[in-house]
Amino acid sequence: QSALTQPRSVSGSPGQSVTISCTGTSSDVGGYNYVSWYQQHPGKAPKLMIYDVSKRPSGVPDRFSGSRSGNTASLTVSGLQAEDEADYYCCSYAGSYTYVFGTGTKVTVL
Amino acid sequence: EVQLVESGGGLIQPGGSLRLSCAASGFTVSTNYMTWVRQAPGKGLEWVSVIFTGGTTYYADSVKGRFTISRDNSKSTLYLQMNSLRAEDTAVYYCARERSASYSPLHFFDYWGQGTLVTVSS
Numbered sequence: 001q002s003a004l005t006q007p008r009s010v011s012g013s014p015g016q017s018v019t020i021s022c023t024g025t026s027s028d029v030g031g032y033n034y035v036s037w038y039q040q041h042p043g044k045a046p047k048l049m050i051y052d053v054s055k056r057p058s059g060v061p062d063r064f065s066g067s068r069s070g071n072t073a074s075l076t077v078s079g080l081q082a083e084d085e086a087d088y089y090c091c092s093y094a095g096s097y098t099y100v101f102g103t104g105t106k107v108t109v110l
Numbered sequence: 111e112v113q114l115v116e117s118g119g120g121l122i123q124p125g126g127s128l129r130l131s132c133a134a135s136g137f138t139v140s141t142n143y144m145t146w147v148r149q150a151p152g153k154g155l156e157w158v159s160v161i162f163t164g165g166t167t168y169y170a171d172s173v174k175g176r177f178t179i180s181r182d183n184s185k186s187t188l189y190l191q192m193n194s195l196r197a198e199d200t201a202v203y204y205c206a207r208e209r210s211a212s213y214s215p216l217h218f219f220d221y222w223g224q225g226t227l228v229t230v231s232s
Contacts, residue, residue, distance in 0.1 A: 001171070003154060034217035038155070045204060045225060046147075046155065051218035089155050093217045097168040099157035101147075 004029065004090055004102035011108040012080045020105045022073040022090035028100050030071035034093035037066060037075045041086045049088075050075060077107065085109045112136035112221045114205050119226030126195050126230075132188040132205030132223055140183040143208035143215050146190050148201035149225070158203070159190065163213050173199075195230045202227050 005023040012018040022029065022037075029035055035053045038046035048057055050066035053073060063078045073092070077084050090102035118130040132144075146158040159169045159179040167179050178191040188205050203226055206219040 032217070036218040038219075045222040046206075046219075047222070048218060048220050051209075051216070051220075057220065091155070091157075091218070097160065098170065099217075101155040101157065104154040 001028075001094055001098060001100050004092060004100055006088075006090060006102040006105045008103075009106040009108060011110055012077075013110045014080055014082065016080050017076060017078045018080060018107060019077075020075045020088055020090075020107070022075070022092075022102045024071050024073075024092055024100070026071055028071075028092040028094040029068065029073050029090075031095070032093045035066070035068060035073040036091045037064075038089045038091065039084075039086045040089065046089065080109055082109050112207070114207070114221055114223035116203065116205055116223045116226040119203065119228045121229045121231065122195055123232050124196060124230055127191070127193045128195065128228060130190040130192065130203055130205075130226055130228070132190075134186045134188065134205075134207075137207070138183075139181050139186045139188060141213070143210050144179075144181060144188045145206050145208050145219060146179060146188075147204045147206055147219070147222075148199075149204070150198075150201045153201075156201075160208065161188070162215075163210070192228070195228075197230050200228060200230045 037050040040046045054066040094100045113135045115133045145160045176194045207221045209216040209220045
């Protein structure tokens with residue numbers, strides 16, 4: 001199972017929006033409504049930000065939103081803030097009880 | 111408050127064995143799907159294994175036949191027995207809870223531990 005493809009890095013100024021793509025196949029991202037996104041600050045554990053493609057857990061700011069088109073999922077961070085600077089990983093259920101994560105994207109707040 | 115605390119990591123020679131533990135509090139391990147996810151230094155996340163509420167287990171191809179996931183309900187602790195370790199198993203190992211409803215998995219990980227580092231090197 002190959003890792004989902006994410007851009008290595010994206011950046012934006014405070015207040016701007018950034019979008020991270022996550023490209024898979026019809027066997028994972030495009031085949032199930034089970035795409036989730038995780039934020040990871042350096043040296044810290046991952047934190048759930050989005051599940052089921054576009055649902056937000058309680059406590060996650062509504063600046064974070066998820067979507068999907070075909071085999072590509074996306075995470076958008078609106079109104080970028082300094083604390084949003086982190087690594088972000090997508091994850092998809094891939095059938096036969098396996099999961100595949102994305103390659104990871106570093107978000108830099110300029 | 112839900113808390114997951116991993117332990118048992120360290121330096122081990124190739125071919126050796128190690129058992130990781132993950133102590134859970136704030137919820138019942140036996141009625142939840144529990145997973146292990148690892149992250150090699152400077153690399154991305156990789157799903158490793160899951161244990162269902164009923165005890166069924168699944169593994170990533172990269173560890174199948176070498177790693178065994180288990181739990182002790184009385185101690186509310188999850189384990190990962192790692193045998194025949196290789197250099198490529200070097201990683202921080204996280205335990206995580208997979209959210210479920212009515213004993214069915216919801217396919218996302220809502221709580222994570224802080225991780226324990228395993229280094230396989232001679």
